[in-house]
Amino acid sequence: MAAAGAIVVVLAASWIGRRLAALVRQPAVMGEIAVGLLLGPGLLQACGPQVRELLLPRSTLEALHVIGVAGLALYLVGVAHRLGPGLVAYGRKSLLALTICAVSVPMAIGGGVGFWLLVTDDARLRGDAPAAALVLMFAVSFTVSAVPVLARIIDDRGIAGTRAARLAMASAIIVDAIGWLLLAVAVGLAGAGLSGSVRAAVILVVAVAMVPLVRRLLSRPGVTRLCGRSPTTCRMAVAVVAIVASWAADNLGLTAVFGAVLIAVSLPPDEDWQRVAGAVSSAGRWLLPIFFATAGITVWSAADTTFPVMFAVVVTVLAVLGKTAGVLLGARLGGETGPVRQRLAVLLNTRGLTEIVLVQAGYSAGIITAPVYLVFVVLALVSTAMTGPLLSLLDKRRPLVPQDLATAGGAR
DSSP: OHHHHHHHHHHHHHHHHHHHHHHTTOOHHHHHHHHHHHHHHHHHHHHHHHHHHHHSOHHHHHHHHHHHHHHHHHHHHHHHHHHSTTGGGSOHHHHHHHHHHHHHHHHHHHHHHHHHHHHHTOHHHHTTSOHHHHHHHHHHHTTOOOHHHHHHHHHHHTOTTSHHHHHHHHHHHHHHHHHHHHHHHHHHHHHHHHHHHHHHHHHHHHHHHHHHHHHHHHTSHHHHHHHHHOHHHHHHHHHHHHHHHHHHHHHTTSOHHHHHHHHHHHSOOSHHHHHHHHHHHHHHHHHHHHHHHHHHHHHHHSTTOOOOHHHHHHHHHHHHHHHHHHHHHHHHHTTOOHHHHHHHHHHHTOOHHHHHHHHHHHHHTTSSOHHHHHHHHHHHHHHHHHHHHHHHHHHHHSOOOHHHHSOOOTTO
16 A cells, blocks of 8 residues: 555656656656655655655555666667667768777777776765776766657657758667667676676577567467457556566676567567557656666765765766767768758767666666766756757757758668
């Protein structure tokens, strides 16, 4: 009963957060993340630790965490399945140059910040994670873009057919794939050292190698007909398998995200399976606010969770500038026009949900401390909140030229 009441409160608060985000022309996920982060300190200030423990005992928080992670896994099934196919067909030369620079430049800056943190040896920020895991975690956290939020922003603004939007989506998917692989290495280094990262990498390679086999099996006519005749059964089966795969990935030294994404890319791209993945994702979307809420409450429950303002400013500025510089350099090397380069820099700085999920995995693995986790959440919120206003400013001052409005092929 306590867990059910907590779910109702969290979902109601998240609905308010989405409405407030819409009023200020921000993605709905911004309101959900903000509400999740405010629930922890809000309960502490309003009720005190004893009353909060009575209202939200550890058993209830654990139950909410399980539900939230399940919601995240279900949501990612539809996102990964919908965004994967067909994007890399556009502008291969530009995409290659853009992706290389969008990874290497911010990763070098992020790794430098992580190394600086080791040198300063601030115990409150440093924690006790292995040096290699911490530096790699910072490098990855400076690099990622938020594919789900980016897709929503592109769709809401009606720019899906432009070259900038297509290149941004294709690059973000590749960059995030690289980021998740490196996160697996960082988690392995933090858990069982080099042997742990090697084991995680081997498991991931084997799982990825099985994806085409599973997709081929699900593409058989008999299975496809069953999916069309009994969509509810298929949805339930995919949902259960995604949750189990996420749990297994988490327990094998990876993160829960890997399991859900692997299930998503294993589903065939035809319309019946698209509807199944979409329905599973919609169910997860309702539970996703619980993930944000439990993340916020948990991180504020940690001992000495004070917010390092100056460190947050430094990280945010360097991360935004590093990603901007890398994207502008890559787009220039790829031969893109000025307006496209600028829009790519704005779009790929959108970190949102992906950054939150990634640093939550790093925090759960003990790689980063609670204050550093909050710093990266602020980075995710600020970088995502900047996207809409900056795109509107570019539309006024640097409108797209005709050749940039149509999606170009692979000529460049």
